[in-house]
Amino acid sequence: TAGNKIFHFGSCRISVSVTEIRSGFAAIKANIQARDPIRTLSILSYPHSLHKVKSSDRCCITYQLFNFYVDKVFKHCKTEDSYVNRKISSIANSFLSVKRKLGQCHEQNKCMCGQESTEKFKQILANYEGLNVTSAAIKSLGELDILLDWME
Amino acid sequence: SGELYCSLPNPRNVHFESINMKNVLHWSAPEGTGDGVLYKVKYSVYGVGKWIRKPECKNINRTWCDLSSETSDYEEQYYASVKAFLNGMCSDWMETTRFNPLTDTKIDPPMVIVSSTEKSISIILTAPEKWKRSPEGESISLLQVYPGLQYNVSVLNKKTKKRWLFSVSNNTLVVPWLEPGTAYCVSAQIYVTTPLLHSGFSKEYCIATLKDKTA
Structure with a gap:
């Protein structure tokens, strides 16, 4: 469909509705980021940027991150604004379908996890667990463009 | 830092204007203040702990500051902030929203x-x-x-x-x-x-x- 993009992770090929996710995020970006007062900490970017991940580890990191967002982020991002909540659930649905596709690649051993991606993801979880759940979830959601920019 | 009681109204509408990733911070003067207001600017990389002063934009009377050099890494995201001074009084620091050069820039025609x-x-x-x-x-x-x-x-x-x-x-x-x-x-x-x-x-x-x- 229009706005879908094919991502090649070695032998794992998946289609992601990037345009839909991006426009959904763009609609709530200012609102969500304004709810995150912590400038000095990033869930995804520090201490090491995603851009430093080796290409051989990209599939596994992407797989782990989509699991992370589905399992630990979206469900803790309820706001008092129904418009924002609708956008969040639309993004969550897109993430869910990508998570399934990546899961299939993982089961077929096309999305292997090396040490670097394991370390990197451990750091992301540590950043996340360093905050209370709601703050960590809102901050992670506010960093969705960091994930998408890196993926693309 | 010699700043007296900060009761000056705040700079308004602090935001980045970006074209082809030339990233310039803009703001409006505090309400009700005439001439003579001076400003200083700082910026920070999102996720990194410290604010960094922009020396070339210290005690300036214009309402913009070119931060293109400081924000040229488009794999990072940024905040910037402005403070106003007048007759020994000062305002609060007023921040931008989070600025992502990759998605927030405008592009000129080809x-x-x-x-x-x-x-x-x-x-x-x-x-x-x-x-x-x-x-x-x-x-x-x-x-x-x-x-x-x-x-x-x-x-x-x-x-x-x-x-x-x-x-x-x-x-x-x-x-x-x-x-x-x-x-x-x-x-x-x-x-x-x-x-x-x-x-x-x-x-x-x-x-x-x-x-x-x-x-």
């Missing part, structure tokens, strides 16, 4: 070069360059920044007013089967699908196809 034969027009398109520190600096085309960059090209037959629209990925386009001895006007726009960005259309570049020698 450069368009046209040439013609009897029955065709050739169009060469060039994407603008990313802002660079100095003219001698390395030129980076926005095509390198946005690999998915494409062009919309409009071709208008000035006689019949018929218009064609083309969408191309590479930077050359040949429009065949045109009428000899006829004026055509070309205009082009850049668009990037993700992140979703597009420039305005360029001005029109008009050219006539050569006259049919056999006629």
Whole structure:
């Protein structure tokens, strides 16, 4: 469909509705980021940027991150604004379908996890667990463009 | 730091204005303050702990500050902040929203070069360059920044007013089967699908196809 993009992770090929996710995020970006007062900490970017991940580890990191967002982020991002909540659930649905596709690649051993991606993801979880759940979830959601920019 | 009681109204509408990743911080003067207000600026990289002062924008009376150099890494995101001073009084620091150079910049239209034969027009398109520190600096085309960059090209037959629209990925386009001895006007726009960005259309570049020698 229009706005879908094919991502090649070695032998794992998946289609992601990037345009839909991006426009959904763009609609709530200012609102969500304004709810995150912590400038000095990033869930995804520090201490090491995603851009430093080796290409051989990209599939596994992407797989782990989509699991992370589905399992630990979206469900803790309820706001008092129904418009924002609708956008969040639309993004969550897109993430869910990508998570399934990546899961299939993982089961077929096309999305292997090396040490670097394991370390990197451990750091992301540590950043996340360093905050209370709601703050960590809102901050992670506010960093969705960091994930998408890196993926693309 | 010698700042007295901060009761001055705050600078307003502190925001980045970015074109081709030339990232300039802009703001409006605090309400109700006439001349004589001075400002200072700081910025921070999102996720990094410290604010960094911008010396060239300390005690300035203008309401903008070029932070292109400080925000040139488009894999990072940034905040900037402004404080106002007047007659020994000061305002609070007023911050921007989180600035992502990759998604928050505007893109200029492409450069368009046209040439013609009897029955065709050739169009060469060039994407603008990313802002660079100095003219001698390395030129980076926005095509390198946005690999998915494409062009919309409009071709208008000035006689019949018929218009064609083309969408191309590479930077050359040949429009065949045109009428000899006829004026055509070309205009082009850049668009990037993700992140979703597009420039305005360029001005029109008009050219006539050569006259049919056999006629």
